[in-house]
Amino acid sequence: MSSSPLTESPVGRPARWRSPAGWPLRTRIVATMIILLTVLGVAVGGTGEIFLRKQLYDQIDTKLQDAQRRAHFALSDQQQGQNTPPHGPGGGYLPGGGPPNGVQDKTVMVQLSPTDKTIVYGGILSDSGTDGTQGIQALPADAQTAVTTIALDNHPRDVDLGSLGEYRLVANTDQDGMVIVTGLPLSDLHTTLLRVALVTGGAVLIALVIAGWAGALIVRFTLRPLRRVASTASRVSELRLDRGEVELAQRVPEADTDPRTEVGAVGAALNRMLDHVGSALEARHASEMQVRQFVADASHELRTPLAAIRGYAELSRRSRAPISDEIAHVLYRVESEAKRMTVLVEDLLLLARLDAGRPLAHDPVDLTMLAVDAVSDAHAAGPRHYWQLDLPEEPVTVIGDGARLHQVLANLLANARTHTPDGTSVTVSVRANDDSAVVHVIDSGPGIPAELQPHIFERFARGDSSRSRAAGSTGLGLSIVHAVVTAHRGNVSVQSVPGQTVFTVVLPLVPPGLVPTAGPQLAQRAG
Secondary structure, eight states, rough: OOOOOOSSSSOOOTTTSSSSSOOOHHHHHHHHHHHHHHHHHHHHHHHHHHHHHHHHHHHHHHHHHHHHHHHHHHHHHHHOOOOOOSTTTTTBBBBBSSSSSOOTTTTTEEEEEEETTOOOEEEEEOOOBBBBBTTOOOOOOOHHHHHHTTOOOSOOEEOGGGGEEEEEEEEOTTTTTTTEEEEEOOHHHHHHHHHHHHHHHHHHHHHHHHHHHHHHHHHHHHHHHHHHHHHHHHHHTTOSSSSSOOOOOOOOOOGOOOOOOOHHHHHHHHHHHHHHHHHHHHHHHHHHHHHHHHHHHHHHHHHHHHHHHHHHHHHTTTOSSSOOOHHHHHHHHHHHHHHHHHHHHHHHHHHHHHHHOOOOEEEEEEHHHHHHHHHHHHHHHHTTTTEEEOOOOOOOOOEEHHHHHHHHHHHHHHHHHHOOOOOOOOEEEEOOOOSEEEEEEEOOSSSOOTTTGGTTTSSSOOOOTTSSSSSSOOOOHHHHHHHHHHHOOOOEEEEEEETTEEEEEEEEESSSSSOOOOHHHHHHHHH
16 A cells, blocks of 8 residues: 555654653652652651751750759849949850859850840850950850840740851849840751751652662562563564464463453453454454355356357357348457456456465566566557656566566556546656665556545455546456565555556565565655
């Protein structure tokens, strides 16, 4: 059959990884498992991080309450004795001298004036002090602003102290109305939370990698029965089921047909389908063989009576006894129809023999000489057509049956003569490629209707009234062309538009050679 660029061009499809719908089943299963494990890991890790954060804040709030009690004791009036001027801006001085015992390093404890909220005493505790204020240093300017603006609600809160970092601060007033602010650094807490988050994330990531690798192996192992089922289906799809005797022996292994499993149910269903298809193919082949045998037997048996009818008709016309013109005309018509039926019977017998696989001759055949002889015969049969030859300088030789190949060219030229009006130009072109010989039969007739072209090589296919017919046709000529060319391991195709019809025959130069499609050859010829 003919090929077209539209059917030969690959269908555009989206990229495989652009949509999960194009992923293999095992990839989708592993991806789904990884997504679920990722969500689970994030949920577990997030829950643990939240719980740890609450626990650490509870601990630091407990320490903050203890530091607050110690700050009240260190900054109370009982410890101050007399009003001592502050050491300087931002504090840096405790009335009792050094910091109280049991307070961790970098603790902030300051006393604010109730009137203008300036720092009177205190600062940030450090490992060592100077100028007689051991262990206490004044707050930086950016920290002073944050400390003096804290709300006096006795509720701990996180406050950014600028260069000191983030602190947990609490502010309240003592019995004398003095504002005391106490704070502990949150750097260790944040470091701990970050480390735990990194460790948890790393553990989840490693777990996901291991789970993905193990899941891929498990899924691959689990889906092996499905791959075996698919392999069986692929082998069946590669069989030629359209003609001839088909031995459909492919089946899914019994181990993969357990109906209690999903894959087993598919395998069992495929085996049942193959059984039904095998039975149908056997019935089809038996019926086909019966029809072929009937056609062959009928054609063979009809040859003798047809020859007798033709002989008697011719003998009656040649009799010396006078006969009327009407009887002579009747005898002529009987002889003519007997000849036509003889041709039909011979064609049917030839098709039956080709269908039965009768071997053809394998001799060197010069296609150029066949073309010359076929065109010469066609010119004698249709002198009102313009017959042309386009032959190479060197002979083109193939291996095959010369008589059958001559019949191929004769049928193609007879088809052009029969279905085109007088004055049509018909050209026969012969070319040789690397591994094949190509014959084109081109006519300038009205063309073949598009709806008829897919069926042009079927038996008893007839054209409609748009193709003029000066003589009758059995509808078997092109089917014989297709059968003979196929028997020679070649192919034949047609492309037709109004004003040009091209039949292309491709034959291997050396059997069994690889035969290219006729489409590229036709495109090259048209170009």
